[in-house]
Amino acid sequence: MNIAQRLGYSENSKLLIIHADDAGLSHSHNRATIKCLQAGLVNSYSIMVPCPWYYEIALFAKSNPNFDCGIHLTLTCEWKNYRFGPVTPISEVPSLIDKDGYFYKTRAELKANAKPEHVAKELNAQIQKALLFGLKPTHLDVHMYSVGAHQAFFEIYRALGATYNLPLMINEQLIEMTGLDAKKNIKHDDVVTQKVLIGNFDIFTNGTLYDYYSKAVEQVVPGLNVLLIHPAYNDSEMQGITVNHPNFGGEWRQVDLDFFSDPKNMSQFENEDIHLVTWKELKVLL
Amino acid sequence: MNIAQRLGYSENSKLLIIHADDAGLSHSHNRATIKCLQAGLVNSYSIMVPCPWYYEIALFAKSNPNFDCGIHLTLTCEWKNYRFGPVTPISEVPSLIDKDGYFYKTRAELKANAKPEHVAKELNAQIQKALLFGLKPTHLDVHMYSVGAHQAFFEIYRALGATYNLPLMINEQLIEMTGLDAKKNIKHDDVVTQKVLIGNFDIFTNGTLYDYYSKAVEQVVPGLNVLLIHPAYNDSEMQGITVNHPNFGGEWRQVDLDFFSDPKNMSQFENEDIHLVTWKELKVLL
Numbered sequence: 037m038n039i040a041q042r043l044g045y046s047e048n049s050k051l052l053i054i055h056a057d058d059a060g061l062s063h064s065h066n067r068a069t070i071k072c073l074q075a076g077l078v079n080s081y082s083i084m085v086p087c088p089w090y091y092e093i094a095l096f097a098k099s100n101p102n103f104d105c106g107i108h109l110t111l112t113c114e115w116k117n118y119r120f121g122p123v124t125p126i127s128e129v130p131s132l133i134d135k136d137g138y139f140y141k142t143r144a145e146l147k148a149n150a151k152p153e154h155v156a157k158e159l160n161a162q163i164q165k166a167l168l169f170g171l172k173p174t175h176l177d178v179h180m181y182s183v184g185a186h187q188a189f190f191e192i193y194r195a196l197g198a199t200y201n202l203p204l205m206i207n208e209q210l211i212e213m214t215g216l217d218a219k220k221n222i223k224h225d226d227v228v229t230q231k232v233l234i235g236n237f238d239i240f241t242n243g244t245l246y247d248y249y250s251k252a253v254e255q256v257v258p259g260l261n262v263l264l265i266h267p268a269y270n271d272s273e274m275q276g277i278t279v280n281h282p283n284f285g286g287e288w289r290q291v292d293l294d295f296f297s298d299p300k301n302m303s304q305f306e307n308e309d310i311h312l313v314t315w316k317e318l319k320v321l322l
Numbered sequence: 323m324n325i326a327q328r329l330g331y332s333e334n335s336k337l338l339i340i341h342a343d344d345a346g347l348s349h350s351h352n353r354a355t356i357k358c359l360q361a362g363l364v365n366s367y368s369i370m371v372p373c374p375w376y377y378e379i380a381l382f383a384k385s386n387p388n389f390d391c392g393i394h395l396t397l398t399c400e401w402k403n404y405r406f407g408p409v410t411p412i413s414e415v416p417s418l419i420d421k422d423g424y425f426y427k428t429r430a431e432l433k434a435n436a437k438p439e440h441v442a443k444e445l446n447a448q449i450q451k452a453l454l455f456g457l458k459p460t461h462l463d464v465h466m467y468s469v470g471a472h473q474a475f476f477e478i479y480r481a482l483g484a485t486y487n488l489p490l491m492i493n494e495q496l497i498e499m500t501g502l503d504a505k506k507n508i509k510h511d512d513v514v515t516q517k518v519l520i521g522n523f524d525i526f527t528n529g530t531l532y533d534y535y536s537k538a539v540e541q542v543v544p545g546l547n548v549l550l551i552h553p554a555y556n557d558s559e560m561q562g563i564t565v566n567h568p569n570f571g572g573e574w575r576q577v578d579l580d581f582f583s584d585p586k587n588m589s590q591f592e593n594e595d596i597h598l599v600t601w602k603e604l605k606v607l608l
Contacts (some may be wrong), residue, residue, distance in 0.1 A: 062559075063404070063558065063559050063563070064559070066562075067562075088374030088404070088406070089403075089404065089562075091403060091404070091405040091422065092403035092404065092562070095403065102490070117377060117381065118374070118375065118376070118378065119377040119379035120374070120378070125411030125412075125413065125414075126411075127411065129412075132599065136377065137451075137456060138377070139344035158470065162388075165423075169422060225562070246563070269558065271557060271558050271559070272349065272350065272353070272555065272557050273348075273349050273350070273557070273558065273559035274353075276349035276353070276375075277349070
């Protein structure tokens, strides 16, 4: 039986999670994420524990347990002037930080420097910090899919899923994007995300990102699909964070917010072919 | 000889530093501080090392050494949803943090909980972090004057001034505000700030803060004066930080920015009675 069948749907059913990444990154992100959740177009999100605005979104998550909320495991910080680092004391995970004490900007630098034992310690600490605060994460996923930087990191990710009994975002396209071998890293009983739907830089620069979202439903395939978005206001805070980084920059994120906070855009997903599911429901598959 | 005379001015000279606190707190604060410095109305500022936007303002400070720049030593975080904590691993300074791992909101909580050895360790670590990054601080001052929470903390502050050979913000009115005995804590060879000019909540709520600044020069007394401001944009980031905290909130900070970024407001300070000085110049008194 495939995932759909195991959840009680027919064999060729199309399951969809509309997921907002990067909550906690900024106040702008928190406000936008909450707006999209409340508008009903986003049914799942995940929080970056090491980020400056973590506390604000953690308060929201704690008092709104109805929304699916995961931990967006974080080992990289891609921004020029806005830097953050491990929740673990840096003296205990020195291989995860650059000379200024912050996370590396890229998966390549992470791969070149990070020791697996430090990766394991830090990712576990992020989950522990959230649990200690009283959060009840529904899943684990990964910022910039950095666990794909190294085979050993991916195995740590997998082990965390087992330890905490949480579904993981595991997807062939994301794994291959990082350079790891997808065949080797996907097991037959994994809760695999068949297809990740996400905008790309060409679509954004062409000015067709909103249009891409409006037709996203056409790309949904039988099995589990995750539509990944990063809603935020393109305000001065977000412009400061994403300066010199138009890829997933403030303008891009504003499009995500515009589309996924407008209830009239929900209609495409309200058809009998599409079943909106949550990670919470997927947990029964573990 | 008094401070003015030791700097080569006549006995009754009025020396003035126009000082922007809280740089590093937010992107909004950084942009506003830089605007005021560049407008020429602020001639000194200080950076909060533990804050999320520290890195951005530290980059600015490093490439703009012409501006007086101190370390705004930080032991408290007064905000509801925006929290930060020590730069030292929290396991090494557990008495400085609340149950969620962040600085206490008030001097009273700090006084009730903080151990002097943790205060000393953390404040030293903030200075070390700035030095390691290549900053050359011109002075030390204190967020919420929290070193006044306890006699032992004040002595740590004084010792840091001696260790790093930096002038300290020492002022009777600030010391007494914290409840310490000013007479006991001011020594005859200290570089004492005779008068601190700062708005208060009544002035702000009366809507007369801008007016207060426009007449600030009238309050300047013979000796060393520091006009303390907190410039920031009252944007969504700053509103998020200062939510439920109108005292020194976003609106207040916008007034500071409006006044101190407008070059025409400089004229009151450009008279022969007032000598604008910097902490850099005061260092010769140590």
